[in-house]
Amino acid sequence: MPELPEVETVRRGLAPAMEGAFITRLELNRPDLRFPLPENFASAVEGRRIVSLGRRAKYLLIDLDDDLTVISHLGMSGSFRIEDDTVGEFHHPRSKNAKHDHVVFHLQREAAPRRIIYNDPRRFGFMHLWKRSELDLYPAFAELGPEPTGNALDADYLAGRFSGKNQPLKGALLDQTVVAGLGNIYVCEALWRSHLSPKRAAGSIVTKTGRPKKELALLHTAIREVIADAIAAGGSSLRDHIQTDGSLGYFQHSFSVYDREGKPCRTPGCGGTVARITQAGRSTFYCPACQK
Incomplete structure (x- = not known):
């Protein structure tokens, strides 16, 4: 999709x-x-x-x-x-x-x-x-969270939504009431860029006083950057997607973890291998060596 x-x-x-x-x-x-x-x-x-x-x-x-x-x-x-x-x-x-x-x-x-x-x-x-x-x-918009490219999404906002949650980060980010429009591909890529495990509890990157930890600040930056990079590349031409002029999107050639199971992690000096797990019925790709 x-x-x-x-x-x-x-x-x-x-x-x-x-x-x-x-x-x-x-x-x-x-x-x-x-x-x-x-x-x-x-x-x-x-x-x-x-x-x-x-x-x-x-x-x-x-x-x-x-x-x-x-x-x-x-x-x-x-x-x-x-x-x-x-x-x-x-x-x-x-x-x-x-x-x-x-x-x-x-x-x-x-x-x-x-x-x-x-x-x-x-x-x-x-x-x-x-x-x-x-x-x-409109029913689908009534409870949507802020756009990942908008000013309303910042580390403090995410800290407020993640505080005290044991839900895995992957699931928390896919929740459209938290961030609108984030999907499986770009959540995997953002978590890799911020070196965070998709299995990690969302609340673990928030302080006891409800402030964002350094890891959450990195995640916020990674979300914005991966979406911006994907838009600049024309999206990802997976399966049915193609641009209005018939040309392809090229961001899939820059994937670091998504759909790269068994391939070397692209983090410099990591040496790990991309793994695939299933979370809530969906495939998650990540590097167990450098995403903690």
Whole structure:
């Protein structure tokens, strides 16, 4: 499933084509994805101008000029691609099979028509309509923690959430009420960068007075850096993820532990070997030698 850097990459790829454009027609090729598409979806958005594209955790937000927002989740295999009506050329090699083109945004911007196509072979993605002024009330957003790239996430905040917890660090970081948008790949990478074991109790990196220890400060920095590096690399093109222009993300070539079971740890001078364990039904990759 695409994680935060992948969704941010999609947002940045779509923004130049969508922001400021008018939706002349919304083509719905089926009534549902994972869930039924919004009632009167087409009539609600047609004729509206796209004000901006945003993101909350792993959700793409398409803000319209009438206080409505299209909330889109890519699920396991969902993707957007940009197709210029004047050329008719697909720029997304994986998605040429038109039977999986479920939602098509017909746009008009600066006298040039353009189509933005949502393709989803497995149909695990979904789209909802919600008032932008009430986004905090959207059920999936109501209890989300701060973004890993925002100023609200700092070591003091994490100390407050981890204090007294025996829950393993891996599970604590995957809790979306603690940090929004962190997924399995980037939690593994951040823990490796901060040399912390995924099995370590979250409360062990907080002082008795509730202040962050040095290890927690390092973890906070590692989270921000790994997300920034992944966004800069265009995300990780694992399984179904690919950018809107058809090019791949390359952060997977920089993985230090994720999916590297049995390979040498990349920490200089470590000499350890990357191991894989299962935590809460998910694979965790880490180096037992240098992550304590």
